[in-house]
Amino acid sequence: MRVASLLLVWCLSVVTVAAQAPSSLATRLDELLERIEARAFDDAEALAAALREDAAQAGDDDTVALTMRLLGDMRIDQERLAEARTQLVAAQEFARSRGLRRRDLEATLMLSRVGAIDGNAERAEVDAIAALDGLIALDLPREATLWAFDQAIASVRGMAEHEAILVRARPYFRADDRFATACSLWHADGDHYFNKAAYVQAHESLTTALACYEGLPRGGGDAGRVLVSLGRVQRAHGQLLAALDYYRRAARLQEANGDIPAMLQSLNAQAVTYDRLERHATAERLYRRALGIARARSLERYEVFLLGNLGGSLLLAGNTAAALRELQSALEREKSPYLRATRLRQIADAWRELGQYDKALAAIDDAARELPTPGFDDRVSWLAAHAMITARLGNLDTAQHDLDEAVRMIEDARARTLPGDVARRGFGDLHQWLFAVSIDIAMRRSGMANALELAEQARARALLDLMQDDTAAGRAAPPKVAEMQALAREFDTTLVVYWVDRASTLAWVVSAERVRGYRLAVSERALRQLVGLAAGSGNVPAAINAALLGGADLHAWRALHRAIIAPLAADLPARAGARLTIIPHGPLLHLPFAALLDTRGRYLIERYALHYAPSIGVLAAAARRPASTAAARAMVIGDPAPLPRVPGLQLPPPLPHARIEARRVARRFTQGALLSVGGAATERSLREAVAGYGWLHVATHARVAEESTAQSYLLLARGQGGAADDGLLTEDEVRTLPLDGATVVLSACGTALGRVTGEGTVGFTRSFLAAGARAIVATTWEVPDQAGRQVMNGFYDAKARGAGMSDALRAAQLQQLRALRAGTVTMKAGDQKVALPATPLLWAGYIAVGAP
Structure with missing residues (x-):
């Protein structure tokens, strides 16, 4: 204390x-x-x-x-x-x-x-x-x-x-006060705002409190308490590693100042965060360490608190019976109404997991009585827990009512998040689980339209903010079903929308005339495995070599078609060449639907033109951007050199085929093209010149990060402009490019990939859309040079004939597929020419994102 x-x-x-x-x-x-x-x-x-x-x-x-x-x-x-x-x-x-x-x-x-x-x-x-x-x-x-x-x-x-x-x-209150009581009040003010989900005000008050304590001769221990509160703000925005940094700093300060109770709270906060990271073993070790200290110091109140949180951690780890024992033991000794309410809610979750729904309902109702004025997190958690229990008892209407209130609270809180893309994106990711529960129950109530609107509300919201005026007035609400149908009519397309949950996958087919919803019997885990197998299990060259020796393995492509397309067939267009707009989710974000193979041996691309968007709102925002006035002029980058050296990574080889590709693309733009190859292809030259061109083609190496602690980057030539010209064009730097209405073609490996979140894929396609691009062509795996050059040639041939993005890419992929089937695509193997197999890995890896 x-x-x-x-x-x-x-x-x-x-x-x-x-x-x-x-x-x-x-x-x-x-x-x-x-x-x-x-x-x-x-x-x-x-x-x-x-x-x-x-x-x-x-x-x-x-x-x-x-x-x-x-x-x-x-x-x-x-x-x-x-x-x-x-x-x-x-x-x-x-x-x-x-x-x-x-x-x-x-x-x-x-x-x-x-x-x-x-x-x-x-x-x-x-x-x-x-x-x-x-x-x-x-x-x-x-x-x-x-x-x-x-x-x-x-x-x-x-x-x-x-x-x-x-x-x-x-x-x-005065912000320049420097005495302990004033510091404490600023801290209390920040915690109060946090509990109301008023995160900007919370951060301001807590920052003032920290400065206040740091200005005192012996304020270190209490400064640590404020650091814990600031870490909570980071945690509420999904910034778990940043939160851990705050908590560790706090624990060091508190230990140095001999404030053991406060240090226990910091250890607890670390454990909570490791649970959020699903590192439950680490969380349990921290809880048990803190419990040992509390018992050795006879700090009974902290012992009871930590015992309850250990029970909550065991519950998250799936050790439900052990969790229930610890939680009930903590509840018997707990005196705080707030903590009693928390323990009762966790006990309700445990009873629900054990199938004891009446006991779960009694516990969750007791929790509400213990805490009549809960904060934001407590209220949202209670509503979700109550909804899941009442749904199990067959009362879906009450469950949906609870969840609707929780979603409204999240939507209100979203308007009060800290500024910046990372904070807004993290806040959305943090609450994906609640939307998943709400969508599932809405579908079970035959609320197909409501479920679809919730799925749209849950995804790519921070990206949509980046694409719009960054003010409350400038942010459009996610579209309703009627607006989705109007978009389908406007773009002459059928929207195919997915939501992947742990146990099943939901899908909706939205046309101008009707909307249909489906629950597909394929789990997230099964889809992840199938998508990985289809994409060569992470080793495309080895999969292509295997196809050369034994024929293309199309099992995963058939299984994926059977799981996520065949059940929708009755509502898909009958017209050959009709357009489908895919709004993927979860593992499907890394899947090129073009190669899904039906029982008649037809790939989906042979029936439809395909393009993709992370959400329907993003589709509308991108497609309604005015096309660049310089659309007939292109900036073309190919085979940058010398490449930057990245610590721990081998320098990638030169790309002579990329230089050839870049020159060919540049020649197609007869009204003007800036060709940047070799040492001319620097970040500085890109930033200075790209605004004058409506088309950007990049043929280079890419490094795509799927972990939250790393950035994806395109490799350009090392320049002379310092850190901003180091040759590593990161996804964050891409967002600063002036691409108003431009079309972007990323002829590099895996540029449609990235970390899968509620925002969709966090990587290059997202950053280029945020920078103002109207449409993007990117790749879902490592495309061999020769095959990639042929697909690009076909794409630009079709564009020259006046085709749109999705139609041009379809024409190129069909042309490549026909050539592979005819055995006319060959490679040298020693002194012989070998016909390449008709595997999707040689033609299906390109996707079109954004405007169709």
Whole structure:
């Protein structure tokens, strides 16, 4: 606890302002406060006993009462609550017997804190408000008034009056204050805003609190508590590694300052984050370490808290029976209404996992009664838990009602996230699970249209913000079903929308005339395996060689068609060459649907023109962008050299075929083309020139990162412009390019790949769309040079005949497929020419994203 440090400046001000105690007593009181602040509790206790005796002999009743109350504060700091209560009652009685109204009210306020910690929240709330009102009526100095607010706020945390007291306190706040009570109030203000999902205000108040504590001589331990709160803000935006950094910094500060209770909270926060990262074994080790420290220090309240969180971790890890035992044990000993509500909710989840739905419902209802005024996270978690239980009991209407409220809360909170793409993207990813539950229940209620709208609401929202005016007024809401049908009519397409869940896959077919929804009997895991197999299990050259020796293995392509296309056949267009707009999800984001193979041996590309978008809203935003006025002029980049050296990675080989490809593409743009090859193909030249061209073609190496800690980049030539011209064009740097309405062709390996999130694929296609591109052609795997050059030739031939993006790519892929089937695509093997197999790996890897 931080009680002692919160009181120091206020107590010093009492001595200075009142000037009632003899100087020797005042000096000793200062020394007592310093010992408490330094957590030298044994010394402080001896000093307090002597000071109290001497003050009594001197007839200084105010110093006696203050010393008694400070000893009570110290006992709270030591987690010795029974002794704290005894000491504070004695201080209260002494103050009353001497007519010391102020000291009486202070002791009452501190007793309310003990009562709140001990589980008597309602009585504590009443007493704290009465004591606060009494102290304010005494017209105390500002610092003393702030102390009273701080103690009252701590006493009513989680109760109905918490916000009202904060509102009353805020007029006294000053950002340049540098004393402990002021720091604590800024911290409480930030935590309050966080619990309301007002993240910008939370971050501002917490940053002020951190600066305040860091400006104090002994503020390190309490600064650590603020770091934990700042880490929570990062965690709420899905920035789990950043949150861990905050928590580790906090634990180091707290250990150095001897603040063991606070250090336990930091270890707990780390464990919670590792659970979010699904590293449950690491989380369990941290919980058990913290539990050992709490038990060794006899910190019972923290022991019970950590025991409950360990149970929650075991529940997330799937060890439900063990989790239930720990949670029930913690609940029996827990006194905090907030934590009791949390444990009851977790117990409800455990009973649900065990199929005991009546017990689960009783527990979740008890949780609601324990915490009548929950914060944002608690309310959303309760609604989701209640919905999943009532759904299991067959009450789908109640479940959907709960989930609708939770989704509304998330949507409201989304408007209050921290600025920036990373924060908004992380916030969306963090709540994907809730949308998954809501979509599933909506489909089970035959709410096909509602489920489709929820699926659209859940995906690519941060990208849509980047593509629009970045203000609340400039952000369009996700489209409703009627708007989706209007888009299908406008773009002469049929939308095929997917949502992949753990146990099944949902699909919707949206045309101008009708909307149909399906639940497909294929799980996320099965799709991931099939998509991986179809794409050569991560080794395209080896898969092509295997196809040369034994024929193309088309099993996965057939299985994928059977799982995700065949069930929709009745609602797909009958017209040959009709357009399908694929809105993929989960593992399907890395799947080129062109190669899905039906029972008659026809690939999907032989029936339809295909293009893709991460969401229907993104499709509309991209397609409605005006095409560049310089659409007939191209900037073409090929075979950059010298390439940048990347630590830990072997320098990739030159790309002579890419240089040939670039020259051929440049010659096609008779109205003007800037050809950048070799040393001319730098980041600086790209940034300076690209705005003058409506077409960008890039043929180079790419590094695609599928982990959250790394960036994808296109390799360009090393330039002379420092870090901004280092030859590594990252996905973040791509977003800054002026590509208003441009078309982009990325003739590099795997440029349609990236980390799969609720945003879709976080990689190059997303960044180019955010930069203003209208349409993008990219690749889903490593395309061999010769095959890639032939597909590109066919694509540009079709474009020259006036075809749109999806039609041109279809024409190129069909041309390549026919040539492979005819055996006219060959390669040298020694002195012989060998016909390449008709495997999709040689023609299907290109996809068109954005405008059709």
